[in-house]
Amino acid sequence: MENLFRDAICLGIVSRAFRNLSRRKIRALLVVIALGFSMAIMIAVPAGIAANQSATQNLTGNLSNTLTQTEATINQTLTQIDCGLASSAPSGFGFSGNFTPGQFGGGGRGDFNFTPGQFGGGSGIPGEFGGGALGGGGSTPMNESLYTDINSSISGVVAVAPILTVSEGHNVTVTFGDRSFTRLVADYIIEGVPLNSSIIDNYPILPANITAGRNLQAGESGVVILSENNSAYFGVGVGDRVTILGQSFEVVGIHGTSGASDRATLYMSLSDAQALTGNTGEITSLEVFADTTDDVTAVSSAISALHAELDVVTAQERLSQLQQQQTNYDAQLANAQATLNQTQSQAFEEIIVAVAATSLIVLFVMLYTVRERTKEIGTLKAIGFSNRTVMSQFMLEGILLSLLAGVVGVAIGSIAAPFLSSVLLPTVGNSLGAGFRFTGGLASTTAVTVNPELMLIGFGVSVMLGALGSVYPAWRASKTRPAEAMRYE
Amino acid sequence: MSELALKIVGVSKVYQLGKRNVNALANLNLDVKKGEFAAIMGPSGSGKTTLLNVIGCIDKPTSGKVLIDDIDTAGLPESELYKIRRNKIGFVFQNFNLLPYLNARENVELPMEMTTKSKNERTARANGLLATVGLAGREEHRPQRLSQGEQQRVAIARALANDPAIILADEPTGNLDMKNKQDIVKLLANLNLKQGTTIILVTHDGQVAAHTERILFLNDGKITKEKEGMHLAKKNICPYCKAKLQPADEKCPNCGKTVRFRKKAQVRLFP
Known part of the structure; x- marks a missing residue:
C-alpha cells in the first residue's frame, strides 16, 4: 500500500488514470451513472430505514400520548355525560395526528373522518376522544331552554353545562377516486362555556393546562383564551386584542393542548360565543355531571328516556370505546413493526444486490478495459514497467471510476433518497393508511433524509x-x- | 567489461504446437559488439520474432545463455527482467505503440518514470531526445497529430530514454511509406554513427537491411548466413579486414584490397 502510494505520487499513473477515463468519455459517463445509481441505493435504503424507524417511533409516541391523555381526561371526569343531537352524517372516530389548524377537524362527531381510511367507517359513534375539556357532543345547534329539565327532573344530576361549539374555517372539496367529499377545514373552533363559578370551579370544562396568562374566570365577558395554534394563527399573544368574526376580544391566556380537538379550540363565555356566531339561545352540546360514578348509568338512561333525540355518551362508554380504539392501535403498531421488520430484511437484500452490482460493474468494465488495452499494457511492460506499477495503474483507474461514481451516487442519493426508498422499501407511514393528506392520519411519515x-x-x-x-x-x-x-x- | 553488447550462447527455444515440438531457435550463437548496427533477416517462421523476444527479455529461451551487457538474462525471474527491459533494452515497434493519450514528450518520459531521475530531468532529457530525432517544437503533439514517420521518431526517442545497451527494432519501417522509411533508416544509421548506439533490427526489407553494417540471415532457428552491409562504408571500416580507413582511401592500407563498396554505396544507399 505504501508503495502504491509512492507510485501514485511519483509516477504519472494518477494523471494517466484520469486521461484513460477521459479517453472514452461516454462510456465513463454511463458507467459512472450506473454505478452512481447503485451507490445511491446504498445510501437511500439506510436513510429509508431510519425514516421508517423514526416514523414508527413517532407513531408509537403519538398513539400512546393521545391515548394516555384521553384516558386521563376520561378518568378525571368519569361522572361526565355528553349529550348532543344525533346526526345523520356518517361518522367515526376522529383522530388526528397532524394538528395544524388548517387540517384540523372540530370537536364534533367525526367530522374529519371522511376518507375510507383505517380509522374511518360509519360507526355512528358520536363524540370524540381527547377534547381537553371533553367538548364532545354534536355540532347541530339546539335550543338550550329545551333541556333545562335535565337538571331539575333527573335525580343524581349535580350540574349541567351547556356548551356551544362552532368551527370556523373554509370548505375544501377533495376527490378520491370517483367520490368527492366536501368538508370544512377548520381554522379555529370557538367553544362557548358557561362562565358560572358553580360549574367552572367544580367541573373540568375549561382547559386545565394554561401555559401563559390565566384561565377564564366566572362572569367574564369579552375575553378569550387561545390555544397555542390559535395564537400562531391569529398572530397574537397574551394581553393583545384579537378580532374574531369581526369582534374584538382580549386574550387573557394561552392553553396548552391536552388532546386532539383542543389544539384548535379557543374558549370564551357561552353568551359571547352565542352572540358572536349568531346562535343566540342555542347550544351544541350539554355536559351533564352525575353525582357519583354509580349514578352515571342511571342518569344517562334517564336522559335518553327524557330526550330520545339526544345522543348520550358517558365517560364509561368513552372508556370502552377508548379500549376498542386501543386494540385497534395495537394492531396498527404491530402492523408498523412488521413493516419495519420487513423493511429491514428487504433493505439488507437490496444493499447486498447494490454492493454486488457495483463491484460487478467495476469488474466487467475494468476487465473490458484491460482486454481492450492489451497491446498498450504489453507496450508498457516491454518498455520496462513492473507488474506492480501496471497493477497500481489499473487499480487506481478502477478506484477513480468508483470515486467519481461515488460523487454522483451521493448526489443522486441525497436528492432522490425519498423517491428511491419509497420505490425500494415499504413505508411505515403508508401502511397506516393516511389515505391522503387531509385525513392527517396518525402515521405522519418522517422525511427520508441523507445525513x-x-x-x-x-x-x-x-x-x-x-x-x-x-x-x-x-x-x-x-x-x-x-x-x-x-x-x- | 566486455566489448560485447549481446552474447548469445547455444540458445534454443522449443514451442509445443499440439503434439509437435517446434524448434523456433536451435542452438543459436550470436555476438553483437557495442556500437554495432545489425539486421536480422529471414523468411516467416524462421525464428526472427522469437530471437528478438529472447533478446528483449520478453520471452525465455528453453536453454542457453543470453548475456546483455554481461548479464545473463536467461535465468532471471520477471521481477528482475523488467529492470533489464527498462534499463538495457530500447524497443522500437512496427506499429510505433505510442500511448495515444500522451503527447510526444510524455511518451518519451514513460520509460524514465521508474528511474531515479527527477521530473525536471526527465522532461529535459525527453525534450533533448525529441530534438535528436528531429522533432523539436513538436513535444506537445499527441500521436494522432503526428505523421507515421514522426510517430516512429517519437518511438525511437522513447527507446533511447534510458540510454539502453541495445535498441531492438522490430520491422521499424514495415508500416511506413518510402520517404518515411528512408528517413527512419537514416535516423537509425546516424544514431549509430554519431552516438555509437547498438542497434539490432529485424526486417523483411533487403534495402533496409543493406543500410546496416551486418546482415544476419536466419533460417530454421539458426543463423545460416552473414553479410556485410553498406553502413560499414559510412563508418570508414574495411569490409574485409575491419581496419579503420581514411575517407579518401581507395584501397585498404591494411589488407590492400580495393574498397569498392564505398563507391557503390554512394549509388545504392538512400540519398
Missing part, C-alpha cells in the same frame, strides 16, 4: 467496492505478456 455521515460512509463504501472490483482486472493487466506489444492487428 453527512451516511454520505461519507456511502462514499467510502464506493471507493472500497471500486478497489474490490478492480483487483482481478488489475491483476490480469499486470500479468499481460510484454510480447502482446508485438501483436499486429
Whole structure:
C-alpha cells in the first residue's frame, strides 16, 4: 500500500488514470451513472430505514400520548355525560395526528373522518376522544331552554353545562377516486362555556393546562383564551386584542393542548360565543355531571328516556370505546413493526444486490478495459514497467471510476433518497393508511433524509467496492505478456 | 567489461504446437559488439520474432545463455527482467505503440518514470531526445497529430530514454511509406554513427537491411548466413579486414584490397 502510494505520487499513473477515463468519455459517463445509481441505493435504503424507524417511533409516541391523555381526561371526569343531537352524517372516530389548524377537524362527531381510511367507517359513534375539556357532543345547534329539565327532573344530576361549539374555517372539496367529499377545514373552533363559578370551579370544562396568562374566570365577558395554534394563527399573544368574526376580544391566556380537538379550540363565555356566531339561545352540546360514578348509568338512561333525540355518551362508554380504539392501535403498531421488520430484511437484500452490482460493474468494465488495452499494457511492460506499477495503474483507474461514481451516487442519493426508498422499501407511514393528506392520519411519515455521515460512509463504501472490483482486472493487466506489444492487428 | 553488447550462447527455444515440438531457435550463437548496427533477416517462421523476444527479455529461451551487457538474462525471474527491459533494452515497434493519450514528450518520459531521475530531468532529457530525432517544437503533439514517420521518431526517442545497451527494432519501417522509411533508416544509421548506439533490427526489407553494417540471415532457428552491409562504408571500416580507413582511401592500407563498396554505396544507399 505504501508503495502504491509512492507510485501514485511519483509516477504519472494518477494523471494517466484520469486521461484513460477521459479517453472514452461516454462510456465513463454511463458507467459512472450506473454505478452512481447503485451507490445511491446504498445510501437511500439506510436513510429509508431510519425514516421508517423514526416514523414508527413517532407513531408509537403519538398513539400512546393521545391515548394516555384521553384516558386521563376520561378518568378525571368519569361522572361526565355528553349529550348532543344525533346526526345523520356518517361518522367515526376522529383522530388526528397532524394538528395544524388548517387540517384540523372540530370537536364534533367525526367530522374529519371522511376518507375510507383505517380509522374511518360509519360507526355512528358520536363524540370524540381527547377534547381537553371533553367538548364532545354534536355540532347541530339546539335550543338550550329545551333541556333545562335535565337538571331539575333527573335525580343524581349535580350540574349541567351547556356548551356551544362552532368551527370556523373554509370548505375544501377533495376527490378520491370517483367520490368527492366536501368538508370544512377548520381554522379555529370557538367553544362557548358557561362562565358560572358553580360549574367552572367544580367541573373540568375549561382547559386545565394554561401555559401563559390565566384561565377564564366566572362572569367574564369579552375575553378569550387561545390555544397555542390559535395564537400562531391569529398572530397574537397574551394581553393583545384579537378580532374574531369581526369582534374584538382580549386574550387573557394561552392553553396548552391536552388532546386532539383542543389544539384548535379557543374558549370564551357561552353568551359571547352565542352572540358572536349568531346562535343566540342555542347550544351544541350539554355536559351533564352525575353525582357519583354509580349514578352515571342511571342518569344517562334517564336522559335518553327524557330526550330520545339526544345522543348520550358517558365517560364509561368513552372508556370502552377508548379500549376498542386501543386494540385497534395495537394492531396498527404491530402492523408498523412488521413493516419495519420487513423493511429491514428487504433493505439488507437490496444493499447486498447494490454492493454486488457495483463491484460487478467495476469488474466487467475494468476487465473490458484491460482486454481492450492489451497491446498498450504489453507496450508498457516491454518498455520496462513492473507488474506492480501496471497493477497500481489499473487499480487506481478502477478506484477513480468508483470515486467519481461515488460523487454522483451521493448526489443522486441525497436528492432522490425519498423517491428511491419509497420505490425500494415499504413505508411505515403508508401502511397506516393516511389515505391522503387531509385525513392527517396518525402515521405522519418522517422525511427520508441523507445525513453527512451516511454520505461519507456511502462514499467510502464506493471507493472500497471500486478497489474490490478492480483487483482481478488489475491483476490480469499486470500479468499481460510484454510480447502482446508485438501483436499486429 | 566486455566489448560485447549481446552474447548469445547455444540458445534454443522449443514451442509445443499440439503434439509437435517446434524448434523456433536451435542452438543459436550470436555476438553483437557495442556500437554495432545489425539486421536480422529471414523468411516467416524462421525464428526472427522469437530471437528478438529472447533478446528483449520478453520471452525465455528453453536453454542457453543470453548475456546483455554481461548479464545473463536467461535465468532471471520477471521481477528482475523488467529492470533489464527498462534499463538495457530500447524497443522500437512496427506499429510505433505510442500511448495515444500522451503527447510526444510524455511518451518519451514513460520509460524514465521508474528511474531515479527527477521530473525536471526527465522532461529535459525527453525534450533533448525529441530534438535528436528531429522533432523539436513538436513535444506537445499527441500521436494522432503526428505523421507515421514522426510517430516512429517519437518511438525511437522513447527507446533511447534510458540510454539502453541495445535498441531492438522490430520491422521499424514495415508500416511506413518510402520517404518515411528512408528517413527512419537514416535516423537509425546516424544514431549509430554519431552516438555509437547498438542497434539490432529485424526486417523483411533487403534495402533496409543493406543500410546496416551486418546482415544476419536466419533460417530454421539458426543463423545460416552473414553479410556485410553498406553502413560499414559510412563508418570508414574495411569490409574485409575491419581496419579503420581514411575517407579518401581507395584501397585498404591494411589488407590492400580495393574498397569498392564505398563507391557503390554512394549509388545504392538512400540519398
